[in-house]
Amino acid sequence: MPLFGYILHSTSTGAYYVGQAKDLKDRLRRHNEQRSHATKGRGPWKLVYQIEFATRSEAVIWERSVKAHKSRAYIDGLIVERSAHL
Numbered sequence: 001m002p003l004f005g006y007i008l009h010s011t012s013t014g015a016y017y018v019g020q021a022k023d024l025k026d027r028l029r030r031h032n033e034q035r036s037h038a039t040k041g042r043g044p045w046k047l048v049y050q051i052e053f054a055t056r057s058e059a060v061i062w063e064r065s066v067k068a069h070k071s072r073a074y075i076d077g078l079i080v081e082r083s084a085h086l
Helices: 024-032 056-069 072-084
Strands: 003-010 016-021 045-053
Touching: 003 024, 003 056, 003 072, 016 024, 016 045, 016 056, 016 072, 024 045, 045 056, 045 072, 056 072
Parallel strands: none
Antiparallel strands: 003 016, 003 045
């Protein structure tokens, strides 16, 4: 079963959230229902980036790498790059 790395964008605050999940649709729903401590009170959230991985370890490595950059510009670049390839 594939796993997904994802980036959410808050339509109210402009913040990004980076995560990984098995069921991306369910995870987005839980973020928007304020059932995630990390994103509670900052939504609504819109999925702006997703990437598929074969294993959880690959997804976790991707998530940690994106978070390690601590850069909004880096995340913006990922989203623009992905949009250019669609």
